[in-house]
Every structure is written in C-alpha cells, then in structure tokens.
Amino acid sequence: MRDTDPYPVNFDQRDPAPGVDPLFVERWSPRALRKVDVAEAELRTIFDAARWSPSCYNEQPWRFVTSTPASFATFLDLLVEANQTWARNAAVLGFLFADKQFARDGSDNALAVFDAGAAWMAMALQARRLGLYAHGMAGIAWDRAHAALGMDPERYALCAGFAIGALGWPESLPEPARAMERPSPRRPLAELWRQLD
C-alpha cells in the first residue's frame, strides 16, 4: 500500500443509499494523476482482480494491454489530444479489448463487450484498494489502436482505454478540467432501477 491521497477528496456530490460499500462510492476518475512507480506485482493484483469477474460460459473475453516505461509514448499517442494533456502524467496506460469469439467453437460471443465491462469495474475497484486510481477513456484512437497494439480487429472489439496512477493535484490541470476535478454526482436511483409489479 502506497502513500495516501495528497489532499482530502470531497465526496459532497455523492449521496449513496444506506449500506453501500464505500469502495464503490470512493471510486472516481481523477484526471490529475501522479506518475508514481507502480510495481509489476501491483499491476498483477489489479488485473488478477478482474480475472475473477463473471462471464458468459466463463469465457473471460477481456484482454488488457498495458504500457511499460519503454512503450508509454506509443500508448499516449493512441489517446485524443484532450486526454493526452492529463494522461501523460499517469503511471501506466492501457487498453481493454473483448474477444468476440467463443474459444469453445469460434461462434460469436454476444456478451463479450458487456463482460469486459465487468472486468473493467473490478480492476478499477482493486486499483483503489491499492491506493491507485483508474480512469477510463473513450477518447482514444479507435481506428489505430488494434494495429499499434497487435490486436486482430476481426477478433477483438476495442472497449476503452484507461490510465492508472496515484492522485495528483488539481492545480496540475488546465481549465475546464481543473474545475471538474471532483467525484461526480449521479442520477437519482429511480431513473436507473425500477421494480415491475
């Protein structure tokens, strides 16, 4: 476990229901990250947490590809400019793909992307357990990432990019990102869940 956050994070915009584990509420997506040393063992813990996610026929379609210091610039180049601005301070960059074929018979796995989303959640939560943050990104080079990372576009659906790092100071961000640098609120639960009588 590394040093804690450099400032007390303000969760005033979050109103969890009673009984919700703080792990969920205290996961958020800062842009101000610090390029701390993240040991390979820590990354292993993060992606191994994702490994235990559920999937259709236990297919485990998620495929994580992450940067090393040597390849960081290659990964950074696969982000849109607005994300590069802050993600250059991340410790590790990565992309998540979903295998669209069932290993058992090569048929289409219609749940692949959904299941990869579950694995992404697990890795983001486990990162928090280690005192780190994972920030997902849709602003990525959707047309270039497969080739740059050696992934067959026919077989693997690109799901998202992500940055991992320790929390940094909001002052390191340009506006408007600086003003947005706090855990975001949510819609009322009634918009997201209903019981059908």
Place this chain on the structure above:
Amino acid sequence: MRDTDPYPVNFDQRDPAPGVDPLFVERWSPRALRKVDVAEAELRTIFDAARWSPSCYNEQPWRFVTSTPASFATFLDLLVEANQTWARNAAVLGFLFADKQFARDGSDNALAVFDAGAAWMAMALQARRLGLYAHGMAGIAWDRAHAALGMDPERYALCAGFAIGALGWPESLPEPARAMERPSPRRPLAELWRQLD
C-alpha cells in the same frame, strides 16, 4: 446482514494473485439459490452500489428492471428452460438494459453496453456484501424481453438477465448443474493481460 451460507463454499479451484481483495474471489454464480425475503432496502443498496459505476460522459446508461412477488412468474417466463429450472428458487429476477442514446444530444452511445457491464459487476459485488448472490444469465428470451418489460427496443439494448438469492443446497439441483455447483476456475492471467514493451 442476513444469515451466512448454509455450507462452507470450496474455493480450491481459485488461485488469486497476492493482494487481490477477497470480495472479487468470493463472488461466484451459484445456481442453487434460496428464495429468502429480500427487503426493498437491500435491493436499493445493491442497485445504488451500481449507480456509482463509471460511464462515458457520466451517462449512466444502465437500466435495471426487477421482479416483485407479483411479477416473478412474468420474469421467469423470460428465461430459457434450463435457467428456469434453478432460477425459480431465486428471490428476485431482473434484466439489465443499456440506453443506446446519449441524454445530452440523442447521439449513439457506443460505450453503453460496456458501461452497463461495469454496473452489473458492482451490483454483483454489493450483493455479496449483503450475504446474497447474483447470477447473470445469457439464456434469456432476447426477442421477448423488451415487450414484456416495457422497454423500447430501438433505444435500449438488452444486456443480460440475473437472479438474486441466498445460497441454497447443491442437492436441490438436477445433474449436471449439481456437479458444477462450485466457484469456477479462470484462465492463467497471462492469457488476459500483457504488457507491451
């Protein structure tokens, strides 16, 4: 917090890396469920945990629809027969949809299903925190669920079904489900995560 599992679950097939939070490893998908009373407050806690999941532009595209005792049979009828066999003993059945349109401008949300997968993971983990289990299902009536649950098929992608309940006895299951009733193993991490130099 309700009573614990009726038997000690055998996690011998699971080999997590050091440091992985047991929450991830101890989440699994039993078929033998018990129809315990699940209070509305407990369901609220489960779906509120999902509410804090990350999503593209904080869109929160996940939409959960769950059964009450009055509508349970309607939900059960939306499962394939093999799932009905065990899911009839669940406390609550549900379906998860993803809003394919951004609320901001009605444009396509390409991340909707992926983000719904994250919310599904959060609800499954929070269920465990309450001593309950969530079991996802792809064996559902993909062609009938929208109409039965009042969801516009043009707007909402059906992602999965799920059953919630307390753990039951494996002896309640027919074969081959009975023999499979234990936490499943996973591929080696090296198949799921690689670092690119």
